[in-house]
Amino acid sequence: MRKAQLYINGTWIEEPRAAELVKNPYTGEVIGEQQLATPEDVDRALACAFDAKKEIARIPAYERARILKRASMLLEERKETFARWISEELGKPLKNTLDEVSRSIETLEQSAEEAKRLFGETIPGDASARGTKAVAVTFRVPVGVVAAITPFNAPLNLICHKVGPAFAAGNAVVLKPAPQTPLIAAELLKLLLEAGLPPRAINMVLGGAEVGQQIVKDDRVNVISFTGGVVASRNICALAGMKKVLLELGGNAATIVHEDADLKRAAALCAKTGYSNSGQSCISVQRIYVHESVVGPFTELLKQEVEALKVGDPLLADTDVGCMVDERAADRVMSWIDEAIASGATLVCGGKRRGATVEPTVLFNPPKRSKVVCEEVFGPVVSVIPYRTIDEAIAETNDSAFGLQAGLFTNRMDIVYQVVEALDVGGVVVNGTSNFRLDHWPYGGVKNSGIGREGPRYAIEEMTEMKMIVWQFPQ
Template identity: 75%
Template sequence: MTVKKAQPYINGEWISQERETISIRSPYSGEVIGEQVLATTSDVENALASAYAAKKEIAKIPAYERAKILKRAAALLEQEKERFAQLISLELGKPLKNTLDEVSRSIETLELSGEEAKRLMGETLPGDASERGTKAIAATFRVPVGVVAAVTPFNAPLNLVCHKVGPAFAAGNSVILKPAPQTALIATELLRLLLEAGLPESAVNVVLGGVEIGQQIVKDDRINVISFTGGVVAARNICELANMKKVLLELGGNAATIVHEDADLKRAATMCARTGFSNSGQSCISVQRIYVHQAVVPAFTERLKEEVLKLKIGDPLLPDTDVGTLVDTSAAKRIMEWINESVNLGATLICGGKQHGATVEPTILLNPPKNSKVVCQEVFGPIVSIIPYESIEEAIEETNDSSFGLQAGLFTNQMDLAYKVAHSLEVGGVVINGTSNFRLDHWPYGGVKNSGIGREGPRYAIEDMTETKMIVLQLPINE
């Protein structure tokens, strides 16, 4: 196997000389698949200086040209779909069927960003709504903020970079990107593709490294907007360091899906199995807490177990694999500790609960106590918990009894009940007759409480990556 190299890209140059390197290993096989070149503090300073110096140049690129570049990138990614999907599977352990879907979504995200580049619209505002403004008129314009810092996670390493770089460039900003250390190869390959599509060399700087590198970026005053996807602890640290900057946070969740007594149990069980364990549950909106009406708990539990046992565990590069690995063995070890804790506290293990290297078998827990980590914290792993409830009010209350509020699902055939629940849940999105784990890339995506600030989706991200400028014309006063 050819060893690939992930490198920082700073001021139009790939950096590799006289830098510390670390090996990149497949979480499934353990073999070395690449090498990551780590940026120094001097590299980060050069990247910040480059991004800041380029912001006026990037802002001057006409919207139609920015749109063309992003759409060319989408077309190139379509041609390279298989290669990119295989690289994600190799680097992350995410099954190929999931990574092919991620590449398709990334293509769509780049296309959407290109379309939105042409929609940076303002409005005209007559002054005569005020007595003092009878001889004035104003117009508003969306203008770039300047420099966007994009800090991305490992779980969707291609699409979430596209969700930050695409809208930022569409809006006319320069970008400094810090991808997750676990998935630096795919970020490097995406940048090569963007450059091939015509992205100006000065439009994006990429730095590779750990927490210290990220902290150096977010506290720098040359950054105008920080767009971060990750965990709450890191987000709080970013907010403390950011000072007077706009901060966009897409954080985690312990997503709930409610299965009411009138629900189609086969549909609910099938969808919970499919969306609770894709990417080994490493998704912010992965099904985690399943609140099931007590009248149908036995039937639903049996159906869910049947569906989960059908999932094929194995090599993420094989086309029929449903469940690959977690990001590394440390993550798998943590998941096992959480499973064991819940069982010790009284939960019933329905299936799964075994570790094989970086893989944990899809696990169903029945009735874990609400103070167990699998209920009250973000699992980010292949565990779902079935929790009985008596009334829909109880299900709403338990769903809302969380520090998170990203998305939720609801299965019911009662329209009035669906309306009631959807408006009562304290989350950013509710999926009716679907699970929490459903997202389209042109929709506004984000949460409340500890699940974040702001919304993703090119149209909505661009709103936060631009400023409103007003230009006022005062007309002569007639004598």
């Protein structure tokens, strides 16, 4: 049985601690256990990171890059093993976890490359009459200590998206992974140390909200990088005080299918990206606004694509949809489906569950105030909603507390420009769905979808400070 231990001050903690079992959500089988950090453990982790920050900052950029590149190579060698571990711990299909490991390799590689690109600039002073004999030079310096708090739904890549840029920038890290997926976090940490990560460059503590709260309110932390939900993010902001807070939060992503769209392509992509990882992605397709002139044929095409998805054992290579992270999450999603149907939505397909597995579900025209429309489902549920004009589709998409990404299917450039300009989101995917991301692109949203951008280059900017040297020359 695998164990996730605390890692503090360069040491895996062997002393007894309270522990929790980790179960495979698909089979219910116990696959491991995790140690739970005490308040004293968390304090020691913070103290170590604070004490080590100058030591880590002194590591030259080429060496930080070499370590991260080595980590990416080791992960490439063990790709299938890591993918299987994620599938066992999360219930995410193997085809999706193989993709996640591939993305994690890229994230580490890109972090390595960006470690060597901490550029500054030279700013002449003579734009001001008082500066004719002065020049300023800027450069980037590490913030010091980064707190990385990660979710369960992409438990490998989202740790890489925080630890990779933080170390590339020269920071020490305190990592708190999701309590649902501690085993994969421990395996990644072992790999990073094998790649040459300095023992005191990272500390890992395990536990629930109380552990995260102790970390974020501590003044030894300089930047908090959090991926998760809105409720937790508001709690973080209330506790953090004078710290930079980076938030990558949720969404209830919309995709617009206009009357001139390629309906077959749109239906196929909506089916593929609405149900991968059982919809447990913040940019998973949730609301599909379809022009009323094509909503009938589109819905039939979508139904065919969704019913062709294979639901089953996440460890089988041909499985498309596994299970949710636990039965409690499945219960919640089923209650939202039932609420929508009771309120007038039509069940097109799906709507059943077995254990933690919820069948891929399509709803037609649920009321706009039902939970499946106005909140984040984070489950395998997609709603098809007709619209009459593109202005109506834009207004309905924007009528949300979230604004992460949106998709648009059309061949008209005037519609593209109108929609892109009008949507209140962080990104718009044209002739694709909301659920498309490359890891080197700036990723983030507006409104309740977060603050700041991820992607190694952009995260490094957030995890460093600009310092300026001013040269004054004799008259």
